[in-house]
Amino acid sequence: DGDQNPLLVAEGLSKQFAPQGFAWGVGRGKPRFGLRDVGIRLARGSITGIVGESGSGKTTFGRILAGLDTAPTGRITIGEHAFDVSRSGRRSGLLGRVQMIFQDPSVSLNPRMTIGETLDESIRFGARIRSSKEPADLAAMMDRLGLPRSLLGRHPHQLSGGQKQRVCIARALLARPEIIVADEPTSALDVSVQAEIVGLLKDTIAERAMTMVFISHDLAIVQAMCSSVYIFKDGRIEDFGPTEFIFSRSDNPYTRALINARPQRFTC
Template identity: 45%
Template sequence: MSVPVLRVEGLSVEFPASGGRGLFKPKTTFKALSEISLSLVAGEALGLIGESGSGKTTLGKAIVGLVPTSQGRIEVAGTELDVQKDADRSALACQVQMVFQDPFSSLHPRKTVGNTLSEPFRIQKTVESSAQPGKVAALLQRVGLDPAHAARYPQHFSGGQRQRIAIARAIANQPSVLVADEPVSALDVSVQAQILNLLDELKAQENMAMLFISHDLSVVRHLCQRIAVMYLGRIVEIGPAKAMAASPVHPYTAALMSAVPRVKARNKAMSKPIVLKGDVPSHAAIPSGCPFHTRCWLYAKKGQPERCRSEVPDLVGVGADRQSACFFPQEADPSAAGA
């Protein structure tokens, strides 16, 4: 295996909790991310899935340095970078770039597209100012837009075109890691495929590593080689995309996979969606033991074992390149268990 271009180890993020009653009560914090570890090699796409509040966006932001971390380290191409230091912050911006969800708010409305796209060159001083227009034209062409449109403003473009511009901005300085946070969820289905294909192409051509954050399992399964499933700030399962879609090892993954409304008649085992009870608990009151046990169908099926309530399961290896944080890793696959 090659050297990872991005390595995250034991990363935690804490936010101050609101609602501390009384002026003199101690300030409390809640953990948005608890000890996340993952790595990405060049040319690989890792899909990050989970429900809202699972911490997937926070993880993406922490990696690009938009959220201060409280613990853990981030290594890019073997060097540890501390986003609190200006020099490291700049190096990180060169190596790791982000594409945001909403292309309507992520582009400056009063800057021309050309101006927006040449900004990375100006800031990082990677391209002489005389050469910038040519580079911008090349960038626009790369993402499938007309180079002549550099003089236009974002308002002149459709959602799909704007997302192309945002992608062009992110890849301007040839980063080694691209963090894409729900890049297609604001777009119409017929336009989504265009952007997904573009990302896939760019990743292959540039040999970029991509962290693809999405709530759409089918999209992640299509685009990514590996998937990490998050629940309440933890990774509960990580492994190869195909294997995870076919036979999930964590009961939460199994529930997610079965809840995807499918167009075509599905296989027998998946025919009945596992409907989880209740909502995702709040971060302020994360359940003891396994954070998922309050909604877990396997916990109920196994007669509510004490262990799930008292002990936090670690991510442990189950089979080739797969890890799961469940005490009963072999029983979560509904197709195998005959549920």
């Protein structure tokens, strides 16, 4: 059982941001909590959903998990290895063990680099982290994600939104992390390609036996994709459990309100 032997355990993560408008005396004395004592367990090979209203701390948590931000308190353990989250991801060694896919592929790709350069960089980065001699197969990854190889010489602005997000998925996978954090990976995309991108992400993760954290506002997608769900509220975990429990049996009033308020839409 994955819960008895989780791949990743995060415990006691807290992070506080300065009050908004502090310099002007507005909101003084009201520190905003990015995260308050957040813990999570990821079963190996699972997809874990994170939902919660805007500002509840989902992105803050994902970025700490991926080693892109630090937290003054808390611990992250992957397998036997404990990472010090108060140090930068590069120093703690967390960076690259977890790769993030962001909401808006247009701002997450370097506009000055060709697609080929971006993907090569990720392959080299991943190889360095795991000191692996075996090169990742770029051509096979392009084919799997439905990206024509002619895109390799192009720059991001020459690609469609869907193509850019496929490149971001390729970039994340080519670094060969253990865990992918996808932060609302389709919310900036045209609805016509959303389901396709989500399906591709789910399938390629499974094929590589990777583990994923899927952050989303779309409860229907979370219900279809995830084996367990964490509900964030005001920087805390308000409720969590197996998807089936959260959607049909949790008696947490906040959870019930979220689920009852969702639009009846089934996209995947």
